[in-house]
Each structure stands twice: as structure tokens, then as C-alpha cells.
Amino acid sequence: xSETPETPKKxxxxxxxxxQTSRIGVDSWVAESEARRSRTPAAVLGRGLERTPDxxxxxxxxxxxxxxxxxxxxxxxxxxxxxTLLYATLGLGLNxxxxxxxxxxxxxxxxxxxGAYTYAELSSPRFGLHWPAEATxxxxxxxxxxxxAFLGFASRRLLGDYYAIVTLFFAQAFLFFTNTTxxxxxxxxxxxxxxxxxxxFFGYKLTSTKQIYxxxxxxxxxxxxxxxxxxxSRTGRAWRAQREDPLAAEVMSIPVNRVKILAAVFGAAIAGxxxxxxxxxxxxxxxxxxxxxxxxxxxxxxxxxxFGSIAGVFVGATIINFTLQFLAPQNDxxxxxxxxxxxxxxxxxMAIKPVIRPAVVLAATVGFGFAVHAIVAATWGHxxxxxxxxxxxxxxxxxxxxxRLDPVTGLxxxxxxxxxxIGLVVAIVAxxxxxxxxxxxxxxxxxYLTVLAWENMLAQNxxxxxxxxxxxxxxxxxxxRPQGLLGSARVEIV
Amino acid sequence: xxxSAPKPLLELRGLSMxxxxxxxxDDLDLVVNEHEIVSVIGPNGAGKTTLFNLIxxxxxxxxxxxxxxxxxxxxxxxxxxxxxxxxxxxxxxxxFLNMSVIENVMASQYGKTKxxxxxxxxxxPGWRKEERQIRSRAEEKLSFFGQRLMxxxxxxxxxxxxxxxxxRLEIARAxxxxxxxxxxxxxxxxxxxVETHEITELIAQLRDKGGYTILVIEHDMHVVEGISDRVVAxxxxxxxxxxxxxxxxxxxxxxxxxxxxKATVTK
Numbered sequence: 083x084s085e086t087p088e089t090p091k092k093x094x095x096x097x098x099x100x101x102q103t104s105r106i107g108v109d110s111w112v113a114e115s116e117a118r119r120s121r122t123p124a125a126v127l128g129r130g131l132e133r134t135p136d137x138x139x140x141x142x143x144x145x146x147x148x149x150x151x152x153x154x155x156x157x158x159x160x161x162x163x164x165x166t167l168l169y170a171t172l173g174l175g176l177n178x179x180x181x182x183x184x185x186x187x188x189x190x191x192x193x194x195x196x197g198a199y200t201y202a203e204l205s206s207p208r209f210g211l212h213w214p215a216e217a218t219x220x221x222x223x224x225x226x227x228x229x230x231a232f233l234g235f236a237s238r239r240l241l242g243d244y245y246a247i248v249t250l251f252f253a254q255a256f257l258f259f260t261n262t263t264x265x266x267x268x269x270x271x272x273x274x275x276x277x278x279x280x281x282x283f284f285g286y287k288l289t290s291t292k293q294i295y296x297x298x299x300x301x302x303x304x305x306x307x308x309x310x311x312x313x314x315s316r317t318g319r320a321w322r323a324q325r326e327d328p329l330a331a332e333v334m335s336i337p338v339n340r341v342k343i344l345a346a347v348f349g350a351a352i353a354g355x356x357x358x359x360x361x362x363x364x365x366x367x368x369x370x371x372x373x374x375x376x377x378x379x380x381x382x383x384x385x386x387x388x389f390g391s392i393a394g395v396f397v398g399a400t401i402i403n404f405t406l407q408f409l410a411p412q413n414d415x416x417x418x419x420x421x422x423x424x425x426x427x428x429x430x431x432m433a434i435k436p437v438i439r440p441a442v443v444l445a446a447t448v449g450f451g452f453a454v455h456a457i458v459a460a461t462w463g464h465x466x467x468x469x470x471x472x473x474x475x476x477x478x479x480x481x482x483x484x485x486r487l488d489p490v491t492g493l494x495x496x497x498x499x500x501x502x503x504i505g506l507v508v509a510i511v512a513x514x515x516x517x518x519x520x521x522x523x524x525x526x527x528x529x530y531l532t533v534l535a536w537e538n539m540l541a542q543n544x545x546x547x548x549x550x551x552x553x554x555x556x557x558x559x560x561x562x563r564p565q566g567l568l569g570s571a572r573v574e575i576v
Numbered sequence: 577x578x579x580s581a582p583k584p585l586l587e588l589r590g591l592s593m594x595x596x597x598x599x600x601x602d603d604l605d606l607v608v609n610e611h612e613i614v615s616v617i618g619p620n621g622a623g624k625t626t627l628f629n630l631i632x633x634x635x636x637x638x639x640x641x642x643x644x645x646x647x648x649x650x651x652x653x654x655x656x657x658x659x660x661x662x663x664x665x666x667x668x669x670x671x672f673l674n675m676s677v678i679e680n681v682m683a684s685q686y687g688k689t690k691x692x693x694x695x696x697x698x699x700x701p702g703w704r705k706e707e708r709q710i711r712s713r714a715e716e717k718l719s720f721f722g723q724r725l726m727x728x729x730x731x732x733x734x735x736x737x738x739x740x741x742x743x744r745l746e747i748a749r750a751x752x753x754x755x756x757x758x759x760x761x762x763x764x765x766x767x768x769x770v771e772t773h774e775i776t777e778l779i780a781q782l783r784d785k786g787g788y789t790i791l792v793i794e795h796d797m798h799v800v801e802g803i804s805d806r807v808v809a810x811x812x813x814x815x816x817x818x819x820x821x822x823x824x825x826x827x828x829x830x831x832x833x834x835x836x837x838k839a840t841v842t843k
Contacts, residue, residue, distance in 0.1 A: 333632055
């Protein structure tokens with residue numbers, strides 16, 4: 083078969099001048115399905131966002147963000163405000179490396195660590211140096227950039243997965259060096275370097291949470307603008323071109339290796355900046371902070387927001403950091419945890435099409451729950467269903483099977499929890515391998531088991547649950563919107 | 577155009593290339609003069625695309641010389657060769673699919689522009705001026721294709737283009753590197769008869785109006801007949817015929833390369 087142009091109508095084109103409407107080149111089927119899709123609320127919202135100029139979006143975000151300190155307390159401002167901004171700034175840097183230049187850099191976090199340690203050596207009692215931030219932060223960025231250049235150099239020969247492995251190795255080597263090798267107690271070992279100076283610019287100390295918050299907001303906004311401009315410049319086009327097709331880019335006069343190294347240097351310098359700031363606000367540079375868990379968080383932010391999208395990084399950072407903080411063990415809003423969890427599940431279910439199915443699934447799950455609860459209570463006795471859920475809200479125990487804690491040991495039912503867990507894994511596998519209405523049917527017990535697992539064990543272990551939840555979120559996102567929330571859809575092979 | 581002695585632009589001397597034991601290009605001599613359109617023909621596997629890969633620096637020849645305007649290109653990086661004035665299109669279209677049409681043409685001007693990233697991030701007046709130039713040059717190159725790549729298509733992603741338009745965009749992208757010689761690898765492949773006719777005229781215009789020297793690989797003999805000043809036939813990396821289209825098309829060696837050995841076998 084010969085090549086089929088997607089518009090058969092257009093085959094004798096030389097004589098017929100194309101009609102000057104906006105729909106040329108779109109055939110009727112595509113137009114109809116687009117029209118259908120364009121009426122959904124998500125599409126309307128998306129269009130509205132698309133039409134808003136980017137400068138307005140940034141101003142709106144900065145305006146909103148700068149009002150936050152007026153209606154939150156110091157503690158919340160730090161964990162929900164400052165950390166979100168820091169994550170967003172780190173995400174901006176990663177977005178250059180992975181999103182624009184397409185380098186799967188898993189050593190990114192080591193660059194942040196480099197920045198942190200550089201700041202720590204130069205502004206702490208370790209060597210008695212107390213340099214001001216206007217000197218230390220640029221030096222931290224330069225050191226991190228040097229590391230980035232070194233890693234970027236590896237990208238001359240290593241492509242894709244190989245580059246990822248080598249950079250991950252580097253990240254681990256950094257941890258090992260700071261943690262274990264620690265020559266002459268240079269890095270302070272596992273304890274890191276404590277008692278760092280606060281950020282001091284030209285004699286002006288940033289000590290309160292508010293000052294740091296506004297400082298970070300300014301840094302982030304400036305960086306966002308700079309990167310937005312960079313993306314729309316010659317270099318940005320070169321980054322994207324070599325991501326699309328390195329060979330074609332090289333032949334089209336783009337020095338691919340140089341451009342890749344530049345991207346790695348850029349990302350690393352931004353990471354170094356963030357590392358230095360993080361070390362300063364925490365008052366210590368501790369190597370274990372710059373390990374794989376942190377890397378996963380930043381990647382999750384960029385993937386969730388959509389690779390290559392600056393606005394997406396802000397959205398991703400907000401979602402991920404809020405999730406992380408609500409699930410943190412010291413968090414004092416346990417009920418929020420629950421709503422977050424159920425919200426994610428409902429979103430997940432709502433992604434099923436056609437629309438009738440999620441409704442059926444949710445209704446059936448509610449009914450199924452009451453039925454199981456009644457059966458368990460009747461056959462095994464009241465003790466099995468009269469537990470108190472850990473995250474408060476006793477009402478849920480009338481629907482979900484929550485065994486009472488053992489009166490002697492004060493522990494939960496280990497066997498029951500294990501059975502729930504194994505049952506959940508089996509149910510997920512079964513759901514995934516079934517089709518059509520069978521899958522919908524299998525989803526009902528799966529959801530109920532998920533709830534049991536959550537109420538009986540996961541809610542108590544926020545750290546683990548956060549990562550499970552991120553995983554679920556990203557899987558759901560891949561099914562619903564593979565390009566991320568604000569990313570633009572990419573076509574690999576056409 | 578003056579009719580004085582032709583000035584050679586691209587010269588290949590004793591070029592050889594082998595993959596393992598397989599010789600793909602064998603002691604090839606070829607000259608392309610300024611403002612000339614030379615077609616390279618030959619059956620599949622004759623070494624035509626390898627020849628392009630050698631000229632653009634994707635492969636390094638084992639022996640021989642490649643000269644552009646008297647300067648050697650051997651051993652240079654592909655992007656440097658492009659900056660010296662060689663641009664190509666690909667037989668298996670290699671556009672930057674997820675970039676917009678106009679960005680494809682803007683991206684390939686990288687080598688001809690200078691403003692660095694720091695000035696880009698600050699949007700200095702120098703950046704503004706150069707960016708305007710890049711854009712207007714891109715628009716100029718795209719307008720070469722008439723209505724085909726105009727207006728609303730500029731901001732569409734390249735993957736939304738039809739096959740024929742992708743071929744056109746590849747040519748526009750190559751033109752934007754401001755080459756002295758354009759290497760077109762099967763520009764008419766996958767096009768319908770009307771479009772093939774169009775591309776034939778376009779290649780002639782590229783020479784006459786654009787002032788490019790063109791080396792083209794093509795299988796469609798109507799196109800080859802329509803555009804070529806000179807035709808070179810390759811088989812197994814060896815030049816088996818060279819001259820006008822009529823001369824090459826009737827050459828017994830070329831006929832043999834395309835249709836197999838003499839009729840005695842099949843009789």
C-alpha cells in the first residue's frame with residue numbers, strides 16, 4: 083500500500099486553491115470528535131488556560147503566592163509555602179535537563195547536594211569561614227555547574243538509559259563520598275555540617291520564615307521568566323531539536339554535544355542554587371537529604387506537571403508537596419489524609435469511560451462494603467468490626483471492616499492486615515487482566531480492599547503511603563494524560 | 577548566469593567507504609559545479625545515501641577527499657560541515673516532529689546565529705534583532721513553497737503535516753542553514769503525480785531563483801529527466817555512467833544494473 087495522506091479529499095491539490103477557513107486539513111471525523119471533546123469541563127478549562135497570556139499566569143501565581151504569608155502561620159508557611167517554592171525551583175532546573183534537552187539525568191540531586199555542601203563549607207564554623215550569600219551562592223552554583231558539565235560530558239557518548247545509569251551511579255557516589263569516605267572530616271560524615279549561617283545578602287540577614295519565603299518567591303519568579311525566555315530562543319530551539327532527533331539536529335548545524343552539556347550545566351547550576359538555599363534554611367547540610375527519595379519527588383513533580391511546561395512545574399510542586407506534608411507522620415490534620423486518599427481513588431475511578439461505569443462502580447462498592455461488614459460481623463463476631471480507625475472518624479468503621487486492637491498486646495491484627503494486603507495485590511492483578519464489564523465488577527472488591535488496606539495499615543505509615551500514592555497518581559496520570567497535567571502531547575512516531 | 581568555464585563547488589576524489597568487508601563506495605570521483613543540478617541514480621543498495629552521509633560527515637571515508645570550494649571536509653563534525661555550506665534532506669524524513677513548522681526552520685539557523693543563552697534570557701536588543709532576522713528568514717524559506725506551507729500551518733506541530741508537506745518542510749529546513757550546495761535525498765518519494773510534477777519545478781526554481789547548487793538522489797526517472805544537468809549512475813559503490821540523462825539512461829551498464837544481466841539468462 084502506498085502512503086495514505088490523512089486527507090484524501092485533498093489529492094488533486096495543485097489546481098484547487100484551498101478554502102481559507104480555519105479547518106483546512108482536518109477531516110470531518112476528526113472535527114466531530116474534537117467538537118465532542120471540546121465540550122467537557124476539562125477542555126473548556128484547558129482552552130481558557132491556553133488563551134491566557136503566560137505573563138498573566140505568572141503574575142497571578144506570584145500574586146497569590148505573595149499573599150500566602152498573610153493568612154497562614156509560620157509553621158504552615160514553611161512546610162506548605164517555602165518547601166513548595168523550593169521544590170518548584172528544583173523542578174524548573176530538572177525541566178531544562180529532562181524536559182527540554184531530553185537527558186534522563188538521575189544525578190540531578192547530587193548537584194543540589196554539591197550546592198548545599200559548598201554553602202556549608204563556606205558559611206559555617208567548619209573552617210571558620212562566614213562568607214556572605216552574595217559570594218557563597220554563586221560559588222555553590224558554579225561548583226554544581228562544574229559537576230553538571232562533567233556529567234554532561236558523559237552524555238557525549240552515552241544515550242538514554244545508559245546516561246541515566248551513569249548519572250545515578252554518580253548520585254550514589256556523591257552520597258558515599260559525603261557519608262562514608264569523608265576525608266579529613268571534610269563533609270562531616272552522616273551528621274553532615276551543622277550550624278550554617280543564615281542567608282546574608284550585603285549584611286541583610288534572612289532569618290524569619292517570611293523573609294526566606296519572599297526571597298525564594300523572587301528567585302523562582304526570575305528563574306521562571308529566564309527559562310521561559312531561554313526556551314523561546316535559539317538555544318531553547320536547539321535543545322528541543324536535538325531531543326527530537328539528535329542526528330538531524332547535528333546535520334542542521336546544531337552542535338549537539340555542546341548544547342547537551344549546556345543544558346546539563348544549566349540544570350545543575352539551578353540545583354546548586356536550591357541546594358545552597360535549602361542547606362541555609364535548614365541550618366545544616368546532611369548528605370542523606372540528597373538521596374534517591376528526594377530525586378523521586380522532583381521527578382514526580384516534573385512528570386505530573388508535564389515535561390517541558392514551566393506552569394506544570396508549579397502545579398506539580400504544589401500537588402506533590404501538599405500530599406507529602408499531609409501524609410507526614412507529624413501532620414496534625416489526620417482527616418485530610420483520608421480525603422486526599424479517597425479523592426485520589428475517586429479521580430482514578432472517574433477516569434474510566436463511559437461515564438456510567440464509574441457511577442456503577444462507586445455505588446456497588448458502597449453496597450459491597452455494607453454487605454461484607456454485615457457478614458463479617460454476623461459470622462466472626464463484633465470484635466472484628468468494632469475497631470477505631472487510626473485517622474479518626476469512627477463512622478467509617480460501620481462500613482469498612484476494622485478489627486479491634488488486641489486488648490492484651492495493643493497491636494492490630496497482623497494476619498488480617500497481611501491477608502488484606504495479599505488480597506489487594508491479587509485483586510489488582512485480576513482487575514488489570516480482565517476486560518469490559520468483568521473489569522468493572524472486579525474493581526468493586528479491589529476498591530474495598532484498598533480501603534481496608536488504607537484504614538488498617540497504610541494510614542499509619544505516611545512515609546510509605548506517600549510513595550505508594552505517588553505511584554498510583556502517576557499511573558493514573560499515564561492512563562489519563564500521558565503528557566502530564568500541563569504538558570503538550572508529544573508524538574513519537576507518525 | 578554566465579557561460580564561462582564552470583567552477584567546481586563540490587569535488588570528491590577517490591572516495592572509498594566500507595562497512596566491515598562490504599565496500600559501499602569504491603574509489604568514487606565526482607564533481608558538482610556551481611549552479612548545477614546533478615542527479616545520482618542507481619538501484620537500491622548502490623551507495624547513494626552512504627555518499628550523502630559521507631559528504632555531510634555522518635560517516636568518515638576510509639580513503640579519498642571531499643572538497644567544498646577547494647577546502648577539505650573530511651574529519652569535520654557534521655554541524656561544522658553544514659556551517660561551511662552543505663545542507664541535506666533525509667530519505668526517511670527526520671523532522672523535529674514535536675516542534676512547530678516554523679520552529680523547525682528557525683532551529684536549523686543555529687549555526688548562522690550568535691546570540692548566546694545569557695543574552696536570550698535577558699532579551700537584550702541584540703537578541704530581539706537576531707530573533708526577528710531568524711523569523712523573517714524562516715518565513716522567507718517557507719514562502720518558497722507557495723500556499724503549501726503558509727499561514728496557519730506555521731504554528732502547527734510538524735507531525736500534523738501530510739507526507740508531501742513534510743518533504744517540503746525538510747527542504748525549507750535545509751535551505752535555512754544557508755547552504756551553498758543542497759543534497760536532496762529522494763525529494764519526490766511518496767508523492768502523487770501532481771506533487772511530483774510540482775517538486776520537479778521547485779528544484780529547478782531552487783537553482784534559478786535560490787541560487788543553490790543541487791545534488792539529488794532520485795528514483796523517479798521523470799523527475800531526473802526534468803531537472804538534471806548531469807546524471808551519475810552508481811552501482812555497488814562504483815560510478816558506472818555519467819553524462820546527460822539520455823546518455824546515462826541508454827547506457828548498457830545502467831540498464832544492466834537496473835534490470836539484471838543480459839537476456840541470455842532469462843531466454
